[in-house]
Amino acid sequence: xxxxxxxxxxxxxxxxxxxxxxxxxxxxxxxxxxxxxxxxxxxxxxxxxxxxxxxxxxxxxxxxxxxxxxxxxxxxxxxxxxxxxxxxxxxxxxxxxxxxxxxxxxxxxxxxxxxxxxxxxxxxxxxxxxxxxxxxxxxxxxxxxxxxxxxxxxxxxxxxxxxxxxxxxxxxxxxxxxxxxxxxxxxxxxxxxxxxxxxxxxxxxxxxxxxxxxxxxxxxxxxxxxxxxxxxxxxxxxxxxxxxxxxxxxxxxxxxxxxxx
Amino acid sequence: xxxxxxxxxxxxxxxxxxxxxxxxxxxxxxxxxxxxxxxxxxxxxxxxxxxxxxxxxxxxxxxxxxxxxxxxxxxxxxxxxxxxxxxxxxxxxxxxxxxxxxxxxxxxxxxxxxxxxxxxxxxxxxxxxxxxxxxxxxxxxxxxxxxxxxxxxxxxxxxxxxxxxxxxxxxxxxxxxxxxxxxxxxxxxxxxxxxxxxxxxxxxxxxxxxxxxxxxxxxxxxxxxxxxxxxxxxxxxxxxxxxxxxxxxxxxxxxxxxxxxxxxxxxxxxxxxxxxxxxxxxxxxxxxxxxxxxxxxxxxxxxxxxxxxxxxxx
Numbered sequence: 074x075x076x077x078x079x080x081x082x083x084x085x086x087x088x089x090x091x092x093x094x095x096x097x098x099x100x101x102x103x104x105x106x107x108x109x110x111x112x113x114x115x116x117x118x119x120x121x122x123x124x125x126x127x128x129x130x131x132x133x134x135x136x137x138x139x140x141x142x143x144x145x146x147x148x149x150x151x152x153x154x155x156x157x158x159x160x161x162x163x164x165x166x167x168x169x170x171x172x173x174x175x176x177x178x179x180x181x182x183x184x185x186x187x188x189x190x191x192x193x194x195x196x197x198x199x200x201x202x203x204x205x206x207x208x209x210x211x212x213x214x215x216x217x218x219x220x221x222x223x224x225x226x227x228x229x230x231x232x233x234x235x236x237x238x239x240x241x242x243x244x245x246x247x248x249x250x251x252x253x254x255x256x257x258x259x260x261x262x263x264x265x266x267x268x269x270x271x272x273x274x275x276x277x278x279x280x281x282x283x284x285x286x287x288x289x290x291x292x293x294x295x296x297x298x299x300x301x302x303x304x305x306x307x308x309x310x311x312x313x314x315x316x317x318x319x320x321x322x323x324x325x326x327x328x329x330x331x332x333x334x
Numbered sequence: 335x336x337x338x339x340x341x342x343x344x345x346x347x348x349x350x351x352x353x354x355x356x357x358x359x360x361x362x363x364x365x366x367x368x369x370x371x372x373x374x375x376x377x378x379x380x381x382x383x384x385x386x387x388x389x390x391x392x393x394x395x396x397x398x399x400x401x402x403x404x405x406x407x408x409x410x411x412x413x414x415x416x417x418x419x420x421x422x423x424x425x426x427x428x429x430x431x432x433x434x435x436x437x438x439x440x441x442x443x444x445x446x447x448x449x450x451x452x453x454x455x456x457x458x459x460x461x462x463x464x465x466x467x468x469x470x471x472x473x474x475x476x477x478x479x480x481x482x483x484x485x486x487x488x489x490x491x492x493x494x495x496x497x498x499x500x501x502x503x504x505x506x507x508x509x510x511x512x513x514x515x516x517x518x519x520x521x522x523x524x525x526x527x528x529x530x531x532x533x534x535x536x537x538x539x540x541x542x543x544x545x546x547x548x549x550x551x552x553x554x555x556x557x558x559x560x561x562x563x564x565x566x567x568x569x570x571x572x573x574x575x576x577x578x579x580x581x582x583x584x585x586x587x588x589x590x591x592x593x594x595x596x597x598x599x600x601x602x603x604x605x606x607x608x609x610x611x612x613x614x615x616x617x618x619x620x621x622x623x624x625x626x627x628x629x630x631x632x633x634x635x636x637x638x639x640x641x642x643x644x645x646x647x648x
Contacts, residue, residue, distance in 0.1 A: 305338050314342070334347060
């Protein structure tokens with residue numbers, strides 16, 4: 074069995090072909106669809122702890138969602154550049170107008186469309202950018218999905234300009250033990266490693282879950298390193314570490330920093 | 335994985351550490367469980383008296399004891415009835431409050447003594463060690479007025495000393511019996527004193543003179559002379575003669591010996607004192623003659639032996 078290949082399936086990738094949809098993700102996806110279908114255009118805040126899978130979810134939305142999505146991964150934008158990008162997306166030439174004129178132009182261009190502007194790491198947006206987003210949201214030209222860390226989102230949502238406006242908060246949470254098990258098995262099955270999946274018993278799943286607390290990023294990292302270690306052990310004939318066991322998980326946890334040893 | 339071996343090593347250390355940690359925790363829990371088991375098996379400390387109750391409990395230990403005591407009382411019918419009786423008694427009874435600080439076994443009495451000194455140094459008054467059964471109770475500031483205890487309770491709290499307010503109920507009957515016993519004791523003492531005084535007065539009336547002379551040394555001679563003048567008797571005269579002889583007042587001894595012989599000429603005692611006094615004054619011939627004269631009329635071993643002793647001495 075090629076453990077290196079197995080490790081790669083748990084590697085954090087920029088573009089992932091397969092996205093495992095756990096119950097939380099499915100729920101939020103349906104919520105978004107419902108809101109877009111039934112509500113007026115407004116701000117949607119996607120919150121969750123770091124590593125919970127917000128960015129992965131947004132990537133999935135971008136590729137698989139039936140709506141038109143304009144996604145911004147890097148939030149370090151100037152308001153004028155942000156508006157210019159939005160105008161360019163329609164194929165319209167951008168004139169050297171003032172910011173006010175550009176806002177008018179962009180609102181005019183998107184008024185009758187159903188575009189969803191998705192901004193990842195929105196907690197890093199500057200106040201000017203937040204102000205532009207607020208203005209554009211008020212114009213009812215766009216849907217906005219702002220993905221941000223849970224802690225920072227509380228601060229931003231308490232500000233009067235957001236608190237007083239219509240908005241929805243969608244909270245993505247850490248996966249449960251069952252989801253953790255399902256995720257590991259489904260990922261291994263995609264690589265035809267059903268036999269290996271059977272060796273990862275409930276005891277190991279529980280130990281992995283205890284270490285990662287259901288955080289997707291940590292879970293992926295832990296499994297990735299675990300399989301790398303097994304691969305190394307097999308290649309270097311380290312008998313004790315050739316199979317998936319608790320010691321391998323502990324070693325991976327030490328490497329990832331989950332265990333301070 | 336260039337750090338594979340390092341990771342394996344760290345993993346071993348970590349697992350070993352956790353193993354020992356669990357071992358220690360397990361051991362501590364086991365000790366705790368064993369301690370608790372032994373503690374629960376220990377006999378409960380008895381109260382000072384049947385009507386004694388512990389009112390305010392400030393320590394967790396005593397709280398636990400209380401919690402333990404409650405179900406026992408419910409379970410055991412006999413104890414339940416006892417407590418009811420106690421309650422009935424306490425309704426009619428008077429209370430005496432004190433701060434109880436320590437209960438130790440008699441073997442550990444030194445601990446209680448040490449603690450007592452410390453408490454007295456802090457400012458607690460009337461600290462007492464009360465032994466009862468196998469235990470010694472250290473209590474302070476016993477009072478009938480509970481309010482008086484408040485400042486000492488505050489003091490104990492300030493100093494963070496464990497204590498509880500001990501309430502000792504006693505009925506009016508108890509107080510009466512105590513008063514009676516006190517009265518009895520006082521009466522006894524009074525009787526003793528009066529007897530001692532009367533002995534001095536009754537001495538002249540005694541028919542037989544007390545044998546050892548030392549017994550009458552402390553008797554007031556003037557009082558004896560006065561009593562003789564009121565009621566003259568052989569015993570009083572002889573007692574005076576003996577006293578004066580022991581005081582080396584030989585002339586007075588001769589005088590009272592003569593007086594005594596006037597009442598009883600046959601008694602050797604008065605003659606002996608007369609003769610001894612003369613002998614002591616240096617009138618030895620006269621003393622010997624006196625004893626010879628006595629022996630002509632009466633026979634006495636004592637007189638004879640004394641005469642022989644004097645004659646042999648020459």
